[in-house]
Amino acid sequence: MDWKFVLREKGISPTFQRLQIIAYLEENRVHPSVEMIYNELKNLIPTLSRTTVYNTMKLFQSSALVKPILSENNEIHYEFNMEPHAHFECTECGKIYDVFEEFEFIKDKIVDGHKVTEHQISLKGICSKCLEEKNA
Amino acid sequence: MDWKFVLREKGISPTFQRLQIIAYLEENRVHPSVEMIYNELKNLIPTLSRTTVYNTMKLFQSSALVKPILSENNEIHYEFNMEPHAHFECTECGKIYDVFEEFEFIKDKIVDGHKVTEHQISLKGICSKCLEEKNA
DNA sequence: TGACATGTTTAGAATTATTCTTAAATTGTA
DNA sequence: TACAATTTAAGAATAATTCTAAACATGTCA
Numbered sequence: 638m639d640w641k642f643v644l645r646e647k648g649i650s651p652t653f654q655r656l657q658i659i660a661y662l663e664e665n666r667v668h669p670s671v672e673m674i675y676n677e678l679k680n681l682i683p684t685l686s687r688t689t690v691y692n693t694m695k696l697f698q699s700s701a702l703v704k705p706i707l708s709e710n711n712e713i714h715y716e717f718n719m720e721p722h723a724h725f726e727c728t729e730c731g732k733i734y735d736v737f738e739e740f741e742f743i744k745d746k747i748v749d750g751h752k753v754t755e756h757q758i759s760l761k762g763i764c765s766k767c768l769e770e771k772n773a
Numbered sequence: 774m775d776w777k778f779v780l781r782e783k784g785i786s787p788t789f790q791r792l793q794i795i796a797y798l799e800e801n802r803v804h805p806s807v808e809m810i811y812n813e814l815k816n817l818i819p820t821l822s823r824t825t826v827y828n829t830m831k832l833f834q835s836s837a838l839v840k841p842i843l844s845e846n847n848e849i850h851y852e853f854n855m856e857p858h859a860h861f862e863c864t865e866c867g868k869i870y871d872v873f874e875e876f877e878f879i880k881d882k883i884v885d886g887h888k889v890t891e892h893q894i895s896l897k898g899i900c901s902k903c904l905e906e907k908n909a
Numbered sequence: 910t911g912a913c914a915t916g917t918t919t920a921g922a923a924t925t926a927t928t929c930t931t932a933a934a935t936t937g938t939a
Numbered sequence: 940t941a942c943a944a945t946t947t948a949a950g951a952a953t954a955a956t957t958c959t960a961a962a963c964a965t966g967t968c969a
Contacts, residue, residue, distance in 0.1 A: 650965075652917065671955085686919045691956065698847075705847050711834075713847055713955095725887045736884050748872050750901030751861045759893040765886030786936070788946065807926085822948045827927065849926095 638663065647700040657681060658693050659702065662717035668706060668724075668733045670714050704757065708733065724757075727764035734764060774799065783836040793817060794829050795838065798853035804842060804860075804869045806850050840893065844869065860893075863900035870900060 640659045644651040657678055662669075669677070671690050679685045694715055697703040704718040709726060714733070716724070725734045746753050763771070776795045780787040793814055798805075805813070807826050815821045830851055833839040840854040845862060850869070852860070861870045882889050899907070 650916075652964080654918075684919065686921095687955095688920080688957080689918055692917085705843055707841055707843055707849070711841050711849055713843070725884060725889070727887070728890070734885065734887065736887075748861060748896065749870065750904075751863070751870065751872075751896070752898045752900075752904060753861070753896045754864070754898040757895040759895070760884065760887070760889045762888045762890040764888075768886075768888060786945070788935075790947075820948065822950095823926090824928080824949080825947055828946085 643702075647702070649696060649700060654682060654685065654689050655693055655696075658690065659697070659717075662703065662715070666717060666735065668708075668714040668716045670708075670712055674715075706733070706759070725760040725762065725764065727767055728761055729763055729767035736760065779838075783838065785832060785836060790818060790821065790825050791829055791832075794826065795833070795853075798839065798851070802853060804844075804850040804852045806844075806848055810851075842869070842893075842895070861896040861898065861900065863903055864897055865899055865903035872896065 640656050640663075641651040644655060644659070649655065658674060661674065661678060665677075667673075671687065671694060674694075675685065675687050675690045678690075694703060698705060698715075701718065703715045705713050705715055706724060708714050709728070716733075716735075725736050727734070776792050776799075777787040780791060780795070785791065794810060797810065797814060801813075803809070807823065807830060810830075811821065811823050811826045814826075830839060834841060834851075838853070839851045841849050842852055842860060844850050845864070852869075861872050863870070
């Protein structure tokens, strides 16, 4: 994937740090927190500062490259966002899965007089793995 | 509403502070942050401490009396939530509205092998007020 | 290319948010 | 009312986030 091009398209200058962060997000769809991103990448970029990660995530968020989501214990994690899709968070193990199944989407609808331009669906429950373990 | 009874039902002892907080949440559906709740109620309960608000919200959250939601600037706000319903956050004025219109709900469905027990839908766009102002 | 202007990163300080701690107060129960 | 258990309060401690200013990098244009 040509992240340089993607960032330029969004008017974001493609610095080394930003490129590493976006590549990390794309390759590891684990919905990391700022701290997780910082810890993973400081091996690769020893001078990396937390501030840069904060700034970058804010920048990416305002360009809709990422979306913040709340984890079970109210921590902010980021997903690398492309398609409109839902999340499934397991109440047993805490893992957050992407769900690509399409639901009744409502983009551009008018709801209670408000014009919808974005939407997000969050699901919670027990994931397939934990279900298996319970039944074992 | 008999909040004493509601709290007792959930196994939460109905202290003065908790009753005031739940009453505040129910009367003012503004999706407040901890800070907002603290500031609103310290007039009523001059000795109120932030810790109590934090503890209470955590307690209410684990009893599903409230749900945390992320505001536009990634702050944690709480909604007094009972019914499954959606949110609409205006990207112009930042207000968060409740939307009670029913969508295709998926409770207890199996999605990608995961068993869904809770769900939440978040909408964003331009609210009716801001739409009016734009057209004016 | 070289020098400038602009934008970005860094590191640590500052601030803000959240949790922890412990003593005092409150609550439920008998 | 008295007792045990729970809850609250206040501030200290910690964690998360933002701010600041200096150094660095990048793109532009002569």
